[in-house]
Structure formats: structure tokens, C-alpha cells
Amino acid sequence: MAIKAIIAGGGTGGHIFPAIAIANAIKKIDPAADILFVGALGKMEMEKVPQAGYPIEGLEIVGFNRSNIFKNLLLPFKLLKSLNHAKKIIQKFQPNIAVGVGGYASFPILRKAQKMGIPTVIQEQNSYAGKSNKILGKKARKICVAYDGMEQFFPAANIIQTGNPVRSNITESAVSLEDALAYFNLVPGKKTVFVVGGSLGAKSINEAILPHLASFVAKDIQLVWQTGKLFYETAVAAAKSYSSHVKVYDFINVMDFAYKAADVIVSRAGALAIAEICVVKKPVIFVPYPYAAEDHQTKNAMNLVDKKAAIMIPDQMAAQQLVNELFSLLQNKALMEQMETNIAPLGNKHADMQIAQIVIEQAKK
Template identity: 75%
Template sequence: MAYKVIIAGGGTGGHIFPAIAIANALRKLEPQTEILFVGAKGKMEMEKVPQAGYPIEGLEIAGFNRSNMLKNILLPFKLLKSLRQAKNILTRFQPDAVVGVGGYASFPILRQAQRRGIPTLIQEQNSYAGKSNKILGRKAGKICVAYEGMDKFFPADKLLYTGNPVRGAITESAVTREEALRHFGLLDGKPTIFAVGGSLGAKSINEAILPHLVEFVNKDIQLIWQTGKPFYDTAKSAAAAFATHVKVYEFINVMDFAYKAADTVISRAGALAIAELCVVKKPVIFVPYPFAAEDHQTQNALSLVHKQAALMIKDGEAQSRLVNEAFSLVQNKALMDQLEQNIAPLGNKNADMTIARAVLGLIK
């Protein structure tokens, strides 16, 4: 059967990669399904979605800027314009269902779909629901969640506990540790740390690592460092003198290699990062991004910390504590084993298929 589905949202890799995983799962279940993505103009989904083989349309929408209030002056006009654009897209495409994965672009299209009585599904990735999803949740057909206790944000009868979708490149990866280390030009038998701040990099993580590069050499600890674009040149030139132990990348496309090579990971606490780390079962130190909506990254990280499945350092303390904590963790086999044991049961490799079935369940 040729169903038509819109998947809306984006802004960061944390929204885009799960959305693509859901699209791929829909195609596995119903190969004739026609899928259209809707994103925000100028955001990374406009590039990443076509690379994955799907069409995308962009809305002129921006998020609420918490750090610079002046930038919010045009927000009401952008919202009205994006609602008009969303209406036109729905009229043209005539979807059977609309899926929202979070990010700026999901609100206008789901809002307009609900006004027309088109079935909608929300994929709420975080442990603390954002304002948009709370509003949309009242009329959504299904709400797929990754954390317990989400009935404090949404109607309990609509909730489906699915976990967050993880890219097939990670769940199905067969790379060995030796191959992964060789890919990064690193040696087997040395402790290895992977530092990643999300697709755009993390200023506080980068600035915490920068002054300690010589210590990686002195302690014979290897570092795979994804800096994001803004910090890449600074990190690259600083690390040139320590190239035997420190490998710097703007963006890593083969995340399964980076996870496999690492003994320990330093990471932001976005929903996608957490879902991936649970699947690959890695000891991790989270440094939550403090300006995420409703501080949801801290809530995400704490849900693992409370289960003794991860460690956490506040963003403001990263400069003074992060690298030393990472060094002591990577040299503490008992603690690494405990974290690995406790994070393993939280991984879910089939979230994409469960969500895809729920989408089709709204149509059939």
C-alpha cells in the first residue's frame, strides 16, 4: 500500500538521525511509502536528509533564543509564516500521517495537521518534554517516549515506551576494536578516550580539553576529539605537537568506529547521544548543555546517573574537573565495568521499527 507520511523536525543531529531511522523503518515495513521531510531553512537537516535519499522542504522558522532576547523580535512573524507554509505543504502532499521528532519545524506542521484531523505521532526523545510537544500532545494519536514517568507531561493512554531510534550504522556495525583504532591511527593496548560535543561541538568540553593535551602524551592516553566546526582550527593547531596521542576531527561520520575504539566517552547528554551510548555500552562522563530547553540534557543525564550507569559533570565545572575525572575513570577498571554493566540493559536496537509500526497503526 502506498501511504504518504511527513516527518517534521530537526535542527541538530539529535533530531535528524532518529528521524531518518524512522523513515528507513517505515520503508522496510511498507516499501511503497512516500516520505517527505519538513525542516527549518538553513539548518543541517536541509543537507543531511537529501544525503540519506529523502526529499525535504524547509520552513522559515527559528527557535526561541535564550541567550539573546533581541533575536526573538521577529519570532511571531516567522511562526505565522511557517504556519502558512505548513498549510500549503499539507494541501500539496496530502499525508496519511505526520510524525514530529522535535526541533523548530515540527510545531507548525503538526499544529496544522491536527487542525485538519490528520493523525499525528510525536517522538519525544527527552526525559523532560518541551513546551511545543506538551501542547501538541493533547491532540496527538500516539506519543513515543524513551524515559519512564512521562505521564506527568502527556496523557497516559497515548504513551508508548519505545526508546530512541539509533542509526543502523551503529546498531548493525561489525567493526572490530583493532580496525577502529587503525582507522584513527591509534595503537591497541593504550587507554583511549573519545570526546564528542554533538554535531556542532561543545565549547565547554573543547575548552576543558585544550590546556591538557600534553598530559595525554605524558600519561600515554589516546584521545579521539570531535570538536565541531567553530573550534576545529584552534584544536588542530594546538594538537599538532601531540599527534601521536591526540587525533582531532571537525565531524566524525563513522561514529561506530569512534565508539568501538574508545574505552571511555565524554559527551553532551542529548537524547541521541544517550541512546547510542546505551546501545554500544560505553562508560561515559556526561557534560549536559545547560541552555537546552527546560535544561532537559541535565534531566536526561541524571536518569542514567541515578541508575549508576553514567557519571556527570556540570558544564560550569568542566574546566576544572573534566579531564582529571576522565583520566581517573579510564584507569579505573572496576568503575568502568560497573558503568558498562548498568548502561547495557538501557540500550534498545529496535526503537525505529516499534515507532514505524505505531505510525502505520494510526493510518490502517
């Protein structure tokens, strides 16, 4: 029988792109599979999932607001409404498996699926499990994880270490260094840094880079800088005099080109970013986003730092330390090589297929 799967979750690119990668892998194994996504109304997935060719239903759910406690007053009502809506979606679609990829939209669907006796699989992307997944993990058939030590959150017998799914345009990229450098109008043979703060940019990273653009030119180091929309105009104006070395983009669609061109990457420490950087095997300096739930980005980054596979700078120290650390790393060939060697085994190009296989097995049990 062909499987009918609901994939629930979202809220950020970090949840959506792995979810789409899992769906694509299920379709590769079982082309007749029927897949329905469930996300949060008004969030990125409502646009990105249909673009990837899948139907999606939206729940009226919001996450816990850490910066404005009063905004949480309606949370219980929205949760109740979402649970009722989730039940209707399940009754109508009749799935034989529900997959949760994290993000607040996954909770109502998986909670209802478990109550209705439908098998569930969780994909926990971070090294510190989110609240929803901790609750759901008690009754999930399998929990696919990317980090060691996850038995502190989930029943050990149900954990499978798969790594995080990475988009196929990165895992299967055949772009050459020459093409990547040409795309960004860079000169071959010069050191190149790729600075990226997630799809929306990262204020502290951008503000740490901004005053040092002249130093990049003085040291003959090239910079590919994804700023996000909010900082883009500021960065373009500042980089005007340094256009030979500094290339500014609000968003880069061809991430495989940017990774290929880079000698060193500066990045936030979201699970998706880390999974991609492990697959492309590049030296990296992480500046974790300090307001992520349970500070999970710091924990994600430390997992690599402990393996001598990355450098980490706390967000509040970025302005003072980031650029100095970056320039000193670029001069230290031995350290860069050591980081490349240590990060290589942490990437899994086939995580999507592995997770898809687990989902199909559980659906058929």
C-alpha cells in the same frame, strides 16, 4: 493501502538523524510508503534529508531566541506564515499520518494536521518534553518516548516507551576493535578516550581538555578528539607535539569506529548522543550543554546517573574537574565494568522499527 507520511522537525542533527532512521524503517516495512519531510529553511535538514534520498519542504520558522529577546519580535508573524504554509503542504500532499520529531519545524505541521483531522504521532527524545510537544501531545494519537516518568507531560494512556532511534551504521556496525584502532592510527592495548561535543563541538569540553594533552602522553592514554570546526585549528596546533597519543578531528563521519576504539567516552548529553552510547554500552562522562531548552541535557544525563550508568559534570565545572574525573575513571576497572553493565539495558537497537510500526498502525486506523 500504502501510507503517506509527513515527518516534521529538525534544526539539529539530534532531530534529523532519528527522523531519517524512522523514515528508513517505515520504508523497510512498507516499501511503497510515500514520505515527505518538512523542516526549517536554512537549517541542517534542508541538506541532510535530500542526501538520505527523501524530498523536503522548508518552512520559514525560527525558534525562540533565549540570548537576544529582541530577535523574537517577528516570531508571531513567522509562526502565522508557517501555519499557512503547513496547511498548503498538507492539502497538496494529502498525508494519512503526520509524525513530529521535535524542533520548531514540527509545530506548524502537526498543529494543522490535528486541526484537519489527520492522525499524529510524536517522538519525544528528551527526558523533559519541549514546549511544542507538550501542546501537541494533548491531541496526538501516540507519543513515543525514551525515558521514564513522561506522564508528567503527556496523557499516560498514549505513551509508548520505545527509546530513541539510532542510525543503522551504529546499530548494525560490524567493525572490529583492530580496524577501529587502525583507522585512527592508535596502538592496541593502550587505554583510549573519545571526546565528542556534538556535531558543532563543545567549547567548555574542548577548553577543559586542551591544557592536559601532555598528561595524556605521560599516562600513556590515547585521545580521539572531535573538536568541531571552530576549535579545530587551536586543537591541531596544541596537539602537534603529542601526535603519537592525540588524534584531532573537526568532525568524524565513522562514529561506530570512534565508539569501538574508546574505553571511555566524554560527551554532551543530547538525546541522540545518549541513545548511541547506550547502544554501544560504553562508560561515559556527560558534560550537559547548559543552555538547552529547560536544561533538558542535564535531566537526560541525570536519568543515567541515577541508574549508576554514567558520570555527570556540570558545564561550569568542566575546566576544574573533567580531566581528573576521566583519569580516575580509567584507573577504576570495577567502576567501568559496573557502568557498562548498567548502561546496557538502556539501549534499544530496534527503536526505529518499533516507532515505524506504531506510525503505520495509526495511519491505517
